[in-house]
Amino acid sequence: MRTCLLTLLATCLATTCFGQGVTGRVLAADRSPIIGAYIIHLNSEHHTHSNELGNFELEGVAAGDSLRVTYLGYRTRVVPVPDDNKKLEVVLSESFFDLEAITVRPDLRSINVATDIDARLRPVNSAQDVLRRVPGLIIGQHAGGGKAEQIFLRGFDIDHGTDVAISVEGMPVNMVSHAHGQGYADLHFLIPETIEKIDYGKGPYYADHGNFATAGYVDFSLKEKLDGSLFTAEVGSFNTLRTVGLFDLLDGPTGHAYLATEYLLSDGPFVSSQHFSRLNLMGRYTADLASGSKVSVLASHFDSKWDASGQIPGRAVADGTIGRFGAIDDTEGGFTSRTNVAGQFLRVVDRNTFVKTEAYYSRYAFDLYSNFTFFLVDPVNGDQIRQSEDRALAGVNSELQHAFRTDTGEGTLKVGLGLRYDNNDEVALSRTKNRETLLERLQYGDIDETNLFAYAAADFEIGDLLINPALRVDHFVFNYVDRLQPTYDRQEQRKTAVSPKLNFLYTVNDRTQVFLKTGIGFHANDSRVVLDRSADAILPAAYGADLGGIFRPTPRLHLNAALWYLYLEQEFVYVGDAGIVEPSGESRRVGVDFGLRYQITDWLFADADLNYALARSIGEPEGANYIPLAPDLTSTGGLNVLRDRLSGGLRYRFVNDRPANEDNSIVAEGYFLLDANVNYTIRRLSLGLTAENLLGVDWNETQFATLSRLRTETEPVEEIHFTPGAPRAVRAVVRYRF
Structure with a gap:
């Protein structure tokens, strides 16, 4: 290599x-x-x-x-x-915002212009809401606002992050071998107002993104400096209060510094208050050095606590036992925190060459109480479980970029090296009662996981054709000490993944580009799975291909479309809620993505994203090969106004009905939601009003086919268990710049 x-x-x-x-x-x-x-x-x-x-x-x-x-x-x-x-x-x-300024770039990530447009037109409501900026990505919350969101993309129920790699300033958000589930990605430590840019890519085609980047990746870049200080106060339905402060501490010719704070409270629409609270603190300092080089240091702290009503069975709502916002067990909830320190050094070698090095360290704590089956396992005490861990995460990434020219055109070389190390102690799954009494330990141990990686990619321009060959190599070392065993026994396993990529982009002119992207990616399995199964099941590969294009038929109309394919090898999934290993088998997904951005007038904009996916398991009989909760048809879009002091928009979200089990005998119902917002600026003061679920739809935000038993039942029942989506809600916002 x-x-x-x-x-x-x-x-x-x-x-x-x-x-x-x-x-x-x-x-x-x-x-x-x-x-x-x-x-x-x-x-x-x-x-x-x-x-x-x-x-x-x-x-x-x-x-x-x-x-x-x-x-x-x-x-x-x-x-x-x-x-x-x-x-x-x-x-x-x-x-003034004008889509005529858009040109098609000869860049593997040129489709990202869609998020650049959306960022200027659409306000961000929350940290998790920023993920919705990625076309085709749908999220759902099912634990009182404190738990990481469930993610859906390209026919995947990604759970909390198994098949999409999420990072902030080069720092990974996904947690490997997490107490609740592999790839768990809690983005709530991110303050939305500090985001500068969202970079995303769908499919396993990008050499600088490795583990979990099968369906795609999302990378957030934060502001290095502010254009002024800002104070925001929001008050809304369900006793919701949010305050944000951005304070410009230093804005000099050679250095910039700012502090950002966020505090959020909410009871939620539930009968049992969720008592949700979240605190975010972040500071960043950037120094501009000679010849364009710079160094930046970031520090942040986040903690959150909440109560939750959990996922409720449809039968209990239908017979009137509880209402839609009631609970069978309202002792669910949890606490989580994360402290980050990250640094970045950009060293300019010459006008064609620079090296970017990123290093990070995080301390992370997680404590979650859930009850999915009620009285199925223990008819006396109930089936509450506790999942917890205490983690230290550290890593470094370094990438060299060099621009060159040949007889046929320009090009760029990227070479990168990196290391990630997770030390995850006291990873536990326990049966508990009322969050107090420990009834039984089901899993309890210490995990060490190391990922070494290197990659190289080059863009070769031959006239209007860009060829992007790339190769990535990842080496993993998995360690686990099972504390439930009578004697000390450290288990270890090693595995290497080689992931080649080959992409082609042909730029017809500054308004039309077509592309063919191909590549192999992977997501690592949980360490407990790795050490329980043969080495061949450690790093199951994902094979993908995209054929599509970017088109501008008129100066103010921007279209993108892609036909895609993704195949996943056999893998084994660790089910954190039960402490067991389940084989998921091979799977195949094919689909179509379509996006539109249109400036109707100087001040009126329209956008729409339509995404279709056909997801099936391989080797299963027809009719029993559905992939549970895999979305087949989703769409988002709306109208936005940007005129002088007035801005606002009307937005929709649509998710089609989808199978909740392998034979589609249980269906997760889809939904159509309509939201609106309006903002008016008077000098430094901005007033806003947001309305969610304008139509007052009864919708289910997350749904699962679950076998459960209520206290009054003698036999278990398998049916849809759901977290209800929020009813009609309003929120008033005041922003002041100084």
Whole structure:
């Protein structure tokens, strides 16, 4: 692997031979680099884009020629090329939102422009709501607001993160070998107002994303500096209160610092109050160094506690035993916290080469009480369980990027190395009563898991064709000490995954691009599964392919479409709620994604995403091969107004009925929801009103086919158990900038 990386690096460095032309940098008014700005030479229509440092280079450009520089949300500039050899600096000022500024970039992640558009048009309601910015991603909450959301994407019931890799500033959110479930991704430590950009990709095609990145990945970048301080207060239905403070501490020529705080309280719509509270604190300091280099340090702390009414059986609601917002066992709930320290060092080697290194450390605690089956196992004390863990997580990622030029065009080389280490002590699954009495320990042990990885990827531009070959290698070391055994016994297993990728993008012009993406990915199994099964079941592979394109039939209409395929090998799943291992078998998914962004007038915008997936198990008889809870048809969209001081929108969410078990004899009902918001700005003051579930629909946010028994029943019943979705609710928002 090392020889291949060095050979590829040497080849690309040898081809570095930039000819005569112009070099430059595109900046915003606050001197921050603009990534992906479109620069076109008006004389020849030859074009390029600014890189992560804001730098660009164009050949065949002479003094006196003109360049047009455009970027979404900024005023287009036409600048003359100077008659000296100095680097050209282009500063863009923010302007009225205009989709005509969008151009199709020759970039594997060019489809991300959809989230750039949405970020400027749609307010974010909560930390989990930011995930809905990813087209086709649906979420559901089923434990009082404190538990990580259930995620659905591309025909997957991802549970809490088994098949989508989520990260913040290079720091992983997914927890391996988690007490509740593999890949558990609790994003609640993220304050929405601090988000700068959302980067996402669907499928296993991206070398810089490894474990869990099968259906896709989502990466959040946070603001390095503020454009001013902000205080927000929100008051809403169900005794909901949220306050946010962003405080600009330092805004100098060489350094920036700010502090962000969030506090949230809510009782929820339930008969038994959820007594939910969440506290977030975050601070960040960024120092600008010579030649564009910079160093950044981030620290944050989050804790949350809540009570929950849990998932309730449909039969108890139907016969009037409880209402839709009642509970069979209202002693559910929990506590969780996470403290993070992360640093980033961007070292600019020259105008074509830089190295980005990210390091992080987290302390994480989790304590969850649930009761899914009520009195099925223990008819006297009930079936409450406790899941808990105490984790330390540390890692480092380092990536070199080098731009080069060959006789056929431009290119970029990326080479990365990294390490992640999880030390997860006292991982427990226990039977409890009333959150107080320990009845029985079902699982109890210590987990150590290490992931070493390396990858290389190159973009080769041959005229209008971009070819992106890539290779990723991951090596895992799994360790587990079972504390329930009478003698000490540390078990260990090792496994390596090799994941090649090959992608093609053909840019017809600045309005049309077609692509073919192919690749192999994986998600690691829980350490307890690894050490219980043969080595072949440790890192089941996922094979994927996407065929699609990005189209702009008119200047203000942006379309994207993809036909995709994903196959998963045999895997074994650790069921954290029961402490058992279940084989899930092979599976195949095919589907279609379609997205639309349209600027109807200067101030009226429309968007829609439609996603279809056919998910089936392989090797099972027809009619018994459904994948439980896999969504087949989902859609989101709406209308947004952005006019002077007034902004607002009307949005919908649709999820189709889907099978809740393998033979589709139990169905999870779909829903259609309509939300609205309006905001008005008066100088530094902004007033807003948000209404959710405008139609007052009775809907189920999460649903499961579960075998349970109530106290009054002699025989168990398998049926839909659900967490009710919130009824009609309103929230008033006041924001003040200073």
